Amino acid sequence: MSDQEKLELFEKMLKDIKESYLREKVEIDRLKEEGKEKSATYKHYLGNRLLYNWVLGKYKEYGLIKDEDLKSF
Structure with missing residues (x-):
């Protein structure tokens, strides 16, 4: 696997983790309200x-992400 392929997979994984984190946060908040x-x-x-x-x-x-990358969390 090339370095470029690894980078693309890392970026995809990071995006998936961020999306899951945000989606599940909504569910946590909903369940808590209930x-x-x-x-x-x-x-x-x-x-x-x-x-x-x-x-x-x-x-x-x-150093793979910065604080600014986590602002939505």
Whole structure:
């Protein structure tokens, strides 16, 4: 796999993680408003959110993304 292909895959993965993070944040907020913080679905989304935060934090730590890239979070 070429460096260009790797870069394209990284960019796709980052985009997917950001989209999932934002989509699931909406669901977390909705479930919270409905008082369903103890539901399995809420806990699942919350666990995913922690993972996304960790992954995005690692990208930031290694200089692959900047604070500006995370403004929508």
